[in-house]
C-alpha cells in the first residue's frame with residue numbers, strides 16, 4: 001500500500017527474541033510483474049547481517065504466468081522455499097482470480113509446496129469501499145464495515161473448494177472471524193472423516209485472540225487506524241475466546257504474528273480515505289505472552305497445546321521439524337524458558353519494536369520468557385536482551401512436508417533440490433533429517449509425570465487423558481527417518497510430557 005513497515009529484520013527479530021520466539025518466517029512480497037527470484041534475493045540481502053534469530057521465507061504470488069510457474073519451481077528446487085502466499089483481496093494489486101488461484105494451487109501440489117491464502121473476497125470489498133466512501137464514511141471504522149465476517153467466510157469456503165478440486169493442501173493465514181473459522185473447521189472435519197487426516201490448515205493471530213474492535217475504546221482516529229489490519233479485528237467481543245477454543249480443539253493449528261507495523265504518521269496516509277490506511281499491526285514481540293495470558297492463564301489452552309500452536313505445528317507444516325519446534329538430541333538448541341508466574345505489562349513505551357503504537361497497550365500478562373536460547377546462544381538472559389545482529393541463519397524449508405502431504409514419497413523435485421548446489425547456509429540433507437521453527441518450553445516441565453503416549457491414528461493421546469499437544473499431528477521422536485509413519489509409542493514428545501500438568 002505504498003508504505004514500508006518500520007520493523008526491519010534487526011528490530012523485528014530482536015523483538016521476537018524479547019518475547020520468546022526463536023525463528024520467524026517472513027513474506028517476500030514481489031510487486032506485480034516483478035521476478036519472484038529478484039524479490040527473493042532482495043529479501044535475503046535485507047535479512048543477512050540483520051537477523052538476530054533464524055528465519056525462513058514464504059513468497060507471495062501477485063500474478064500468474066508460465067514464468068511465475070518456472071520461478072516457483074526454481075525457488076523450491078534451489079532456494080529453500082516451500083510455501084507461496086496468494087491473495088484473494090487487494091483488488092488490482094495482489095488479488096488473484098479463481099483460475100489463477102486454481103493454477104497456483106496446482107503448481108504447489110506438483111512441487112510439493114504449500115499454498116497459503118489471504119482469504120477475503122476482494123471484489124466485494126472493492127464495491128463496498130466505493131459505496132461507503134460515497135456515503136461519507138471515510139474514517140477507520142469504514143475498514144471493518146467494508147469487509148464483514150461473511151466476506152472472509154466466503155473466501156475461506158472458496159479457497160477450500162479450490163484446494164479440494166485441485167487436490168492440494170491449503171494453509172489459510174490470519175483467520176480473524178468466527179464464521180471463517182467455522183467454515184475451515186467444517187472442511188477439516190470432512191477431510192478427517194473421509195481420509196483420516198486433513199490437509200487444510202488454519203492460522204490465527206496474536207491480534208485476533210488478544211483484542212477485538214471496540215468502538216467505545218477506539219474513539220480517536222489514531223487509535224482506530226492503528227488497529228487496522230486485514231481481515232479486520234471483529235467487533236464481536238466473543239471472537240478472541242471463540243478462536244482460542246478453535247485452537248484448543250485443533251480446528252485451528254497455528255498462531256502467527258503477521259507483524260506489519262506502521263507508525264502513526266504512516267497510518268495517516270488514509271486520513272481522508274480508510275482504504276488507504278496501511279494494513280497491519282504489531283504482534284511479533286507479544287505473541288507468546290498474549291496467547292499464554294488469553295489462552296493458558298484463562299484456562300482455555302493447556303501448556304503443551306500452547307507449545308504446539310506457537311511452535312511445533314508450524315515446524316511440522318513447514319517441514320523443519322524436529323530441527324525446530326522440538327527439544328531433542330539433534331534439534332537446534334532454540335529454547336525458551338518460560339516463567340508462567342512472571343508478570344509483564346505491555347506498552348509501546350517499553351517494547352523493542354520500532355513502531356510507536358502497541359495494540360495490546362496496558363495488557364497485563366502472566367507468562368514471560370526468562371531465558372531465550374537461539375542456536376545454543378543465550379539471547380535473553382533473565383529478561384535482559386543480548387542479541388547479535390546477523391547471528392541468525394536462513395533456514396531452507398524443504399518441499400513435501402510429511403505432515404501436509406501425508407507421507408507421500410520424497411519427490412523428484414526434492415531429490416533434485418538436495419543434489420543441487422544452492423545458496424543455503426545449512427545442508428539441506430541435515431535439514432531434512434533433523435527436520436524444523438520456534439521451540440518453546442515451559443519452565444515447569446519437570447513437574448510432568450512420565451508417561452507413554454499412544455498414537456491413536458488421530459494424534460497422540462496420553463493414556464486416560466485428552467490429547468494435550470498435537471491433536472491430529474503425530475509427535476514421533478523418530479525424526480531420523482523422515483518418511484517413517486509415527487504410529488508408535490513416544491516417551492518424550494516435543495514440548496515435554498504434560499501429564500498432570502495443571
Ligand SMILES: NC(=O)NCCC(=O)O
Pocket residue numbers: 118174228229230231258260279280281
Ligand atoms: N494482516 C495484515 O493486514 N497484514 C498486512 C498485509 C496482509 O494483508 O497480509
Ligand SMILES: [Zn+2]
Pocket residue numbers: 118173174230
Ligand atoms: Zn494477508
